[in-house]
Amino acid sequence: MTILITPQNRHRYAAELDGVYRLRHWTFNEWLGWGLAQREGREVDPYDDQAIHFVKLADDGEVLSCWRAMPTTRPYMTLEVYPEVFGDREPPVSPDIWELSKFCTARYRLKDDKAATYRIIAEMTVAVTEFCVAYGVTELLSVQSAVVTRVANMFLGEPIWTGPTVWPGDTDATLYSYEPSLMQAHVLRARHGLAAGPSLDHFDVLGLKTVAA
Template sequence: MLLVVDALNRHRFEDILEEMFRLRARVFGGRLGWEVSVADGMERDQFDALDPAYAIGIDDEGNVVSCVRALQTTGPHMLSDVFADILGGEPPLRDPLVWESTRFCVDTTRLTAAGGMQGVSRATCELMIASLETALEAGISDIVTVIDPVMNRVLKRSGNAPYDYLGKTVPMGKVPAMAALLDVTPERIKAIRDFAGIDYNVFLTEDEARDRFARRGAEVAPLLAAGQPMDKLQTYCLEQLSAASTEEERAKAIELMDALTAYARAH
């Protein structure tokens, strides 16, 4: 389920945004090997400073599992700058009715629990629906989206096939990047909804998003609430837990904490 964050409400969601930048670091800096800059475990670029809009997926356990970023093509955006190679040096589109979508990603390490349809997860479909519905509401007619061939196949499989591409496919780190065009129409949204069997509202209210995100640290809270001084071991455990990027790592971190707690009680 998706939360939309932009300049108007971001002061209420800085913590969720940080989790989103961590997810981007894992996906673009790690798994996909794009040439992105990661600092403090977070991937950010100059376009994040330009008040973009984000759709951010938060799962039932409060984890940030997906995100995408949108900018207007009338102002500075990625195709006019860092992705200029895709357009072969040609000036980019400039159209009040076209938004650019970038940094589309889903945390694939968490997908087993969420289930999937033909290799496309529910989280991915919810994110696509949220992006298109947000754009439709804003009067946008088309989205130009910078993606890799894997994402391109995901779009094609899920009723969201691009109707055309701009420029050419160029290397972007380990994988190629391309600019695809999507019409923002009720028909496209319906096709994805039908494919995924999603007939519900995919958006979270601000309060719902806060409630979900609060669940995330549920297992850490009792430790902190015990009011004991944070010794080095405890700090280490909490750091391991917050740094865990997969369910497996997370489970291991919790296991370690439980074992140490049991040891401390016994002695």
């Protein structure tokens, strides 16, 4: 099951959010060794409260994957923490352009099951894509290191814009821009055997208007 946690409904998902923060700490600090700020084994930052969290849950309720999204009309991490990745591009401030960040999968549970991992990434990408199309989001920004870009492009498609590669710390960082596409979602559904039908329900909890509204 994939759920959508928003500023409006987050009070109902305290346990799931705790799982998100624990998975992020394990991924970024224990596995990748990035040394991000953490509190009692949870990686949380100032952008979380106003963000939307796409969360894939196992049957037992454990968080298998998470992805954070927020519109560029609010203060967002890429602009405030990594402004150099925009290069000569004016940092966007638009309701149609959103930032994607903090993607994780529970590798410690999935082990070396590449097919299962890719299926989860596909499910998450389809959920994000269908949400974006429903709400008229035309561009997604994602800061990545080189080690994840190949996989990201397999699921999000070829980037429509690429910024300069910078080194804000020990890891390289490049900003990529993607266009959400239902065609890409259809390809992922077919390639990974995902069931037809909406990937997420209850979009209306955001208090936003869909394109069709």
